[in-house]
Amino acid sequence: MSVTIKDVAREVGVAPSTVSRTLQDHPSISKETKERVRKAMDKLGYVPNASAQNLAKKFSNTIGVVFPVLSSDDRKSNPFYLEAITAMNQEAGKQNVTISFASGETQEELLENVQLMYKQKRVDGFILLYVRKNDPVLQYLVEQSIPYTVIGQPYQYSNGTSCVDNDNQLLGRTATQYLIDKGHKRILFVTNYEKENVFQERCYGYQKSMEESGLEPFPYAVLKQPSDYIEFEETLKKLKPTACMAIDDMFALRVIQLANLYGYTVPDNLSVISFNNSIFTTLIHPYITSIDIHTEELGRIAVQQFIQQLKAPQAMKQKVLIPHTLIERETVLDRAKA
Incomplete structure (x- = not known):
C-alpha cells in the first residue's frame, strides 16, 4: 500500500x-x-501526489508546447522541432517545470486539444512552435488571457505577445547577399510551404536584397505536390538560375536530389544555400551551406520568457531576437573567382 x-x-x-x-x-x-x-x-x-498538489495550487508547473498542423511528411520530420523541444526540456528541468505537448491532424483538432489541456489544469499556458495567419489557437489564448509565448513573430496581437525569434528578413538578406557576393545574379527561392510568417519574411528579405543590388528577383517556386516536382525541371530551364535558396536544410536535400535528377551538378551548375544548420547539412556530400538560426537558443529562451510571464503577468511582454551565423560548406560555387 x-x-x-x-x-x-x-x-x-x-x-x-x-x-x-x-x-x-x-x-x-x-x-x-x-x-x-x-x-x-x-x-x-x-x-x-503531483496532480493533487496542482489542484491545491494555482499552477501545474507544466508548460504546453503546441506543434503546428503539419501538411507533409517532410515537415513532420523536420529536425527543427526535435532540436527545439530538446532544448526546452533541458531548460524546463533546470526551472523545475515539465513539458506537455499539443498536436492535431487538423486545426480544429489542435484547438480542441489545447482547450482541453488548459481547462483540465494540466498546463499553466503554452509555447507555440509556429506562426500562421488567422490562427484560432492564438486567438483562443488571447481571448481567454492564457499565458503564452511564441517562437516566431505573430501576424496578430504582436504588441501584446511574448515572442522569441530570428530576424527572418535579415536571414533572407544575408543568404541572398552571400550568393550575390559569390557572383550569382540569377537566384531562385524554393519552398515547400508559403503561408507561415517564416517563409514570407525570408522571401521578402530575398526580394529586397536582390532589388537593392539592381537584380530582378524571380517569383518563388513552391514544391508541394508531385506535379510541382515535375514542373520544377521546366522552371529551371526557363529561369536558368545559378543558385537556389531553400527554405530549410531538409528541403534543400530534396532540391539537390531534383537538380541531380534533371542533370544539374551542385555546386558546379547550381549552387544551393539553406537555413537552420541542422543535421541534414552534413548527411551527404556536398555538405550544405546553411545559416544557423541557433534553434536550441530559441527553445531555451522561450521557456525562460514563459516562466517570467507566470511570475510577473502584468509586466511588459518582451521580444527577443536570436542572432544567426552563416556556415560555409560545399554547395555554393564562387563564380566571382571563376
Whole structure:
C-alpha cells in the first residue's frame, strides 16, 4: 500500500492539514515542524501526489508546447522541432517545470486539444512552435488571457505577445547577399510551404536584397505536390538560375536530389544555400551551406520568457531576437573567382 498524508501525520503526531501545508512550504508552519514532517516522509517513503498538489495550487508547473498542423511528411520530420523541444526540456528541468505537448491532424483538432489541456489544469499556458495567419489557437489564448509565448513573430496581437525569434528578413538578406557576393545574379527561392510568417519574411528579405543590388528577383517556386516536382525541371530551364535558396536544410536535400535528377551538378551548375544548420547539412556530400538560426537558443529562451510571464503577468511582454551565423560548406560555387 502507498503511504498517505494521514500516515505521515500519524508518524509525526500532527494534523493531516499540517503535512499538506508543509508540502506547500506554507509560512504558517514552523521550520521545526516542517523538518519533522519531511524526515517522516523520507522514513516512510512518502511520494507526493503531483496532480493533487496542482489542484491545491494555482499552477501545474507544466508548460504546453503546441506543434503546428503539419501538411507533409517532410515537415513532420523536420529536425527543427526535435532540436527545439530538446532544448526546452533541458531548460524546463533546470526551472523545475515539465513539458506537455499539443498536436492535431487538423486545426480544429489542435484547438480542441489545447482547450482541453488548459481547462483540465494540466498546463499553466503554452509555447507555440509556429506562426500562421488567422490562427484560432492564438486567438483562443488571447481571448481567454492564457499565458503564452511564441517562437516566431505573430501576424496578430504582436504588441501584446511574448515572442522569441530570428530576424527572418535579415536571414533572407544575408543568404541572398552571400550568393550575390559569390557572383550569382540569377537566384531562385524554393519552398515547400508559403503561408507561415517564416517563409514570407525570408522571401521578402530575398526580394529586397536582390532589388537593392539592381537584380530582378524571380517569383518563388513552391514544391508541394508531385506535379510541382515535375514542373520544377521546366522552371529551371526557363529561369536558368545559378543558385537556389531553400527554405530549410531538409528541403534543400530534396532540391539537390531534383537538380541531380534533371542533370544539374551542385555546386558546379547550381549552387544551393539553406537555413537552420541542422543535421541534414552534413548527411551527404556536398555538405550544405546553411545559416544557423541557433534553434536550441530559441527553445531555451522561450521557456525562460514563459516562466517570467507566470511570475510577473502584468509586466511588459518582451521580444527577443536570436542572432544567426552563416556556415560555409560545399554547395555554393564562387563564380566571382571563376
